[in-house]
Amino acid sequence: MGSLTTLCYIENENSYLMMHRTKKKKDVNKDKWIGVGGHFLENETPEECLLREVKEETGLTLTAWRFRGLVTFISDTGVTEYMCLYTANQFEGEIGQCVEGDLEWIKKEDVLQLNIWEGDKIFFRLMNEEHPFFSLKLCYEGDQLVEAVLDGKRLNM
Numbered sequence: 485m486g487s488l489t490t491l492c493y494i495e496n497e498n499s500y501l502m503m504h505r506t507k508k509k510k511d512v513n514k515d516k517w518i519g520v521g522g523h524f525l526e527n528e529t530p531e532e533c534l535l536r537e538v539k540e541e542t543g544l545t546l547t548a549w550r551f552r553g554l555v556t557f558i559s560d561t562g563v564t565e566y567m568c569l570y571t572a573n574q575f576e577g578e579i580g581q582c583v584e585g586d587l588e589w590i591k592k593e594d595v596l597q598l599n600i601w602e603g604d605k606i607f608f609r610l611m612n613e614e615h616p617f618f619s620l621k622l623c624y625e626g627d628q629l630v631e632a633v634l635d636g637k638r639l640n641m
Contacts, residue, residue, distance in 0.1 A: 486564030490534040491521035491555075493611070494544065495573045498592050501542065503585040517590070517598040521567075530568040538572070542587060543580030546572045552611055553618040557603075560625045571611060602629035606639070 494501040502517045522537040524530075530551070538546055549572035557565040579587055590598065592612065596605055603622035610618055623631035632639040 486556075486566055488524040488533075488566050488568075489521060490524070490530055490537055490568045490570060491519045492534055492538055492546075492549065492570040492572055493519040494538070494542070494546070494575060495571055496589060499589040500592060500595060501579075501587060502590045502595065502598065503541070503582065503587055505585040515599060517595075517600050518604070520587075521570075534568070534570055538575075541582050541584060544575040544577045546575050548572060548574035551617070553607065553615075553620055555603075555607060556619070556621045558621065558623045569607060569611075601627075603632060606632055606634070610634075 501520065503520055504515075504517050506515065520538050520541040521534065522541070524533045525536075528536070531549075534549065535546055538544055549570050551568060552571055553569045555567040555569050557563075557567065595608060600608075601622075603620075603624070606622070607618075607620055610620070619635055621631070621633040622629060629641065632641065
């Protein structure tokens with residue numbers, strides 16, 4: 485069985501809150517830019533995980549969010565991850581220090597210029613196009629995206 489995670493892109497004035505993963509030693513996301521989120525705790529719902537992880541990593545309390553899709557990551561390391569992808573556009577509180585990386589507001593049009601995973605570019609496009617709820621399968625060999633399947637249909641790479 486794979487691991488279950490959440491990932492959230494918090495939106496504010498045409499920007500996403502992005503985390504530059506620079507602080508953890510053994511980090512599969514080292515030096516990459518990603519959203520905020522993490523692994524489910526036992527008996528947690530996706531929403532409970534989302535709210536807890538966002539609060540832990542940013543200090544913010546989400547007050548409005550949308551479940552955008554389910555992303556299945558398959559890697560040649562043998563680890564499969566099922567990720568619940570969210571966006572959120574309302575929150576309370578102040579952004580605090582994060583132990584896992586540096587948080588920065590990045591304009592949506594600039595996100596694709598960052599060092600992000602190749603497959604993330606696909607779900608940013610789907611989110612920006614207001615695509616209805618989707619299931620996206622991303623297969624990696626190392627850092628290389630080798631296959632992408634959207635709602636059961638293989639995408640041309």
